[in-house]
Amino acid sequence: MFPAPFEYHRANSLEEALELLARFEGDAKLLAGGHSLIPTMKLRLNTPAHVIDIRNIPGFAEIRRSGDQLIIGGGTPHAAIEKSAEVQRSASALAHAAAVIGDPQVRNMGTIGGSLAHAEPAADYPAAVLAYDAQIVAVSAEGERTIPAGEFFVDLFTTALEEGEIIKEIRFPVDGDTVRSAYLKFPHPASRFAVVGCAVRLTMDGNTCTDARVAFTGVAATAFRDEGVEQDLIGKTLDDAAIKAAAQQAAENDELEFMEDHFASEAYRKHLAKVYAERAICTALGR
Amino acid sequence: MSSWKPLDKMTILSHYYPRIEGPEKVSGIARYTYDLQLPGMLYGGILTSNVAAGKIVKVDTTRAKQVPGVRVVLTDIHPTGTIRFAGEEIAAVAATTPQALEEALRNISVEIEKNAFVVSTEDAMKPTAPRVFADRENVRKPRVREEGDVEDAFRKADVVVEAEFRTATQVHACLEVHGSVVHWEGDELIIYDSTQAVHGVRKDVASFLDISPRKVRTVCVHMGGGFGSKLRGGRYTAIAAKLAKAANAPVKLMLTRRQDFESVGNRPDSIQKIKIGATKDGRLIAMDAVSYGSGGISGGARVRLPHVYKIPNWRYVHHDVYTNAGPARPFRAPGSPQAAFSMDQLMDMVAEKLNMDPLELRLKNDPNPTRQKEWRLGAQKIGWQNRNRKPGSDAGPVKRGIGMAASVWMTGGRDTKAMLRIYPDGHVEVRCGTQDIGTGTRTYVASVTAEELGIPLKKVIPLIGDSDYPYSGASGGSTTAPSVAPAIKNTADKAREALTELISDKLGVDADEIQWKNNSIRVQNKTLSWEEACAFIEDEPIEVHGKWTEGLSSAGVAGVQFAQVAVDTETGQIQVERVVAVHDCGLILNRLTTESQINGGIIQGISYALLEERWMDPTTGTMVNANFQNYKIVGSRETPEIEVILYDEAERGVIGIGEPPTIPTAGAIANAVYNAIGVRLFTLPMTPDRVLEALSQQRS
Amino acid sequence: MEVPIKVTVNGVLYEREVEPRLLLVNFLRDVLDLTGTHVGCDTSSCGACTVLLNGKAVKSCTIFAAQVDGAEITTIEGLARNGELHPLQEGFWQEHGLQCGFCTPGMIMAAYQLLDENPNPSEAEIRHALEGNYCRCTGYHNIVKSVQYAAKKLNA
Secondary structure: OOOEEEOEOOOHHHHHHHHHHHHHOOOOOEOOOOOHHHHHHOOOOOOOEEEEEEOOOOOOOEEEEEEOOEEEOEEEEEOOOOOOOOHHHHHHHHHHHHHHOOOOOHHHHHHHHHHHHHHOOOHHHHHHHHHOOEEEEEOOOOEEEEEEHHHHEEEEEEEOOOOEEEEEEEEEEOOOOEEEEEEEEEEOOOOEEEEEEEEEEEEEEEEEEEEEEEEEEEEEOOOOHHHHHHHHHOOOOOOOHHHHHHHOOOOOOOOEEOOOOOOHHHHHHHHHHHHHHHHHHHOOOOO | OOOOOHHHOOOOOOOOOOOOOOOHOOOOOOOOHOOOOOOOOOOEEEEEOOHHHHHEEEOHHHHHOOOOOEEEEEEOOOOOOOEOOOOEEEEEEEEOOOOHHHHHHHHOEEEEEEEEOOOOOOHHOOOOOOOOOOOOOOOOOOEEEEEEEEHHHHHHOEEEEEEEEEOOOOOOOOOOOOOEEEEEEOOEEEEOOOEEEEEEHHHHHHHOOOHHHHEEEEEOEEEOOOOOOOOOHHHHHHHHHHHHHOOOOEEEOOHHHHHHHHHHHOOOEEEEEEEEEEOOOOOOOEEEEEEEEEEEEEEEOOOOOOOOOOOEEEEEEEEEOOOOOOOOOOOOOHHHHHHHHHHHHHHHHHHHHHHOOOHHHHHHOOHHHHHHHHHHHHHHOHHHHHHOOOOOOOOOOOEEEEEEEEEEEOOOOOOOOEEEEOOOOOOOEEEOOOOOOOOOOHHHHHHHHHHHOOHHHHHHHEOEOOOOOEEEEEOOOHHHHHHHHHHHHHHHHHHHHHHHHHHHHOOOHHHHHHEEOOOOEEEOOOOHHHHHOOOOOOOOOOEEEOOOOOOOEOOOOOEEEEEEEEEEEOOOEEEEEEEEEEEEOOOOOOOHHHHHHHHHHHHHHHHHHHOOOEEEOOOOOOEEEOOOOOOOOOOOOOOOOEEEEEEOOHHHHOOOOOOOHHHOOHHHHHHHHHHHHHHOOOOOOOOHHHHHHHHHHHHO | EEEEEEEOOOOEEEEEEEEOOOOOHHHHHHHOOOOOOOOOOOOOOOOOOOOEEEEEEEHHOOOOOOHOOOEEEEEEEEEEHHHHHHHHHHHHHOOOOOOOOHHHHHHHHHHHEEEEEEOOOOOHHHHHHHOOOOOOOOOOOHHHHHHHHHHHHHHH
């Protein structure tokens, strides 16, 4: 299968990429790792007249620590995130999520910026990004702006990014000594996308949870923070019973638009959300 | 009647040795059909229907013909114009690049007068269902087989168990899609095909094109998997031939993955309602079974009931059901994994009712003496004595269990011919019109020759995969080894006789005075090496022809498998942790390839048990998961520790082993799941949601 | 409009003009006639088309040839040295990690990266690393053994 014909452009800097984006006025797509874009182009779901290759922009795939922030370049491949000692140390849930995307070959090419911009509802990063309240830095000809993770995922394959914007980097708060985080998923057997993926980030004072972020992917049309679970964790001593009780609150929000397919019904996804909430919390706490 | 030499005299056969074309395959040199490039070759492709039923009204190719690089567009390739499933051929294109080909296919517009359709077996059975064939009922006339007095036997039974089992449609999913590269030399058609039957393709394609088989030659040097789906010639090959003729150029036509899923075969689904009766001392006495299944627009959905156990009184009524879906083709042990899934579960249900060890019940009712030994051996290896005595009794959310099931297959040899040449330098060339579908046929063509002539393997050049070579049948039904190996042995024996005769001529001694000892020849108190003996051959190589003979092969194998599973009762996920497989296959030609065949059968069985299911969309009539992104086949992480025990019966000669190891796996896993969680699964595949559903029904 | 690319494949520099939508796998197979890299699907699922791109295993069916300008590609044809099989190739042959062999080149290239990063992998790590490659014939059992064979030989 081949995409429809298009013109290929290679950008050697973000400025050049932005300039090209502006020039083609909405009839261009950005190509980084290509593992979200190329499959949709092959199926002719995407038929851009221009493709702008941003994979080789210097510095676009950097992982760096800046104070209490972990900054990951939009062009960073999943494998680099998965294997980075810095990410493993300061954002465990993100490293976990990166490590279970697709398969090793996919992780070598696919990038975090590409995955987030594509907003596949069963992708792994969105849950992690939400659990961290990460900041997505978008750059355009007009300059930079920061989009909080909570505002980023709008709908199925739809984000808060505007025409002409590129995800330059994503900023995560580092876990620190009192934070425990984890990401676990139940993969679809064939596609390896999440049937249910759960990211948790707990701030602990001894055995007491003082703050909790619990986010799901795969369950509904967009990834979401599950406040039902979070509220049930905060202020509690996290023993087995408390964890189980909180996990039972998962995916109970009436407004959720559940995903449903041949492999997993709404009821099954809802059930798995509770199981994975419990397992992710336990993993984060090292149980 | 000829016979094989004793096992302890064999230096190659029955041992472990790597396949001879291994180096080509691991270095990427081996060319599969998909890899062939001929000078001036065009890329061919087919536009298939995305409508499940209807009449082709108009095919407009105007825009397709304007695509740069397009050489030929054909619209007369459908034999009747009536579409009965999504995936039928409508038009075909040949172009200079794959991109141009795709562009042209996308630019053909088709008008189809749509008819009502039905894609699910159960829906098709309803009296109001649209008919797949206007002149026929969807539910075909039942086929009834009966022995003994079933009603009377049920009256005498102390226990009766019954259940309804369902199995899903499974797709062959060979890694290399179906396809051909064809070219015409005058009026002669040369076909390079990814096939299990070079001679069969010659015949079928000649018939499609209405030309003499004499004018068709089929070649298949390497091919990427068949499993039964490539046993016949394909319509796509005939279409490629028409494109090639019209373009006056060679054409490569490989199906797309979607087309491969939709149109070139599957293992049909089944709905099996089975009742069995037994006496209180554990003798099966009665079975009453009814089944339905759909091979789409074809038949072929029969289940091989009553499986392996001796039941004196039984009745089996089967109905093939037509649906608007792609036709079935034989798939590794047609009808058998379905039977092991149902019957071996029923065996465990009877055992439970009788409060009897399922192993004991099998030993009482299994008439096969080899399997009697295999059951005991397998039970010992898996640790049957240490199983959960009470199903579902493990503590914690992950529960383990063990289960077993049986295998039977009537393989056997048949007509195969071969030709052998000995050259003066001692090289031996063997030609046989069989093909290697990955099982190692090429290797044993060489090794049987080497063993019989007492020469090193590297002296033998096996030439197979060409319909110009002496006849051999399709590689299917586990018949290849018992067909080919005896023919090669017979031919090698004749070659030795011919060489003996030549030496006796040249030296002027009686043939009786020439003695063959392993790898040398004793004559007139001298010892000749193979090379020295061959040096008597002058210009013309020795050429002999041989054929399959009685006494070197047998039919019928037994086998048992035990599976250990871990079931996560919170997610419903089943992980197969260990499989012990005990199989017999007579004289083992190559232990390495035989064990690998068994491993492969088991993983296909696991895939069938847990993962594979064709989903048809009832609203569009198309296959929803016609790709590997949605149709899962088992991968490296879902495969267990496999322990293969080969039960040698060399005295029986060569028997096939392709099919038997895939038969019992799903049944053994299903019984293991019951042993783990105390709930039985009656539907394949045993997906996580089905496991949870069964668990929740048990609770309520 | 065609795009000029310079790419080193198995140590040989090629300069070609390619249509932007030409996939790397078609470039290798149809343009360079390196057909050891196979095609088993069109959804980056089966792994038969795995090659090394600057040393990393990637699925060449989901990369445009235009993207690899300036890169180094290694395909299955580039593993043997002076006619000697790479230990992975030898392992897949000797341990019978192949039957029909169609998946083998991709399987070997995926395993290559694993051993590059982890010279002593456990069985679980091998199975994990080969998650993106399907085999319909062998049972994976001997594939794992083949990788272990190579690891042992490379570490010797």
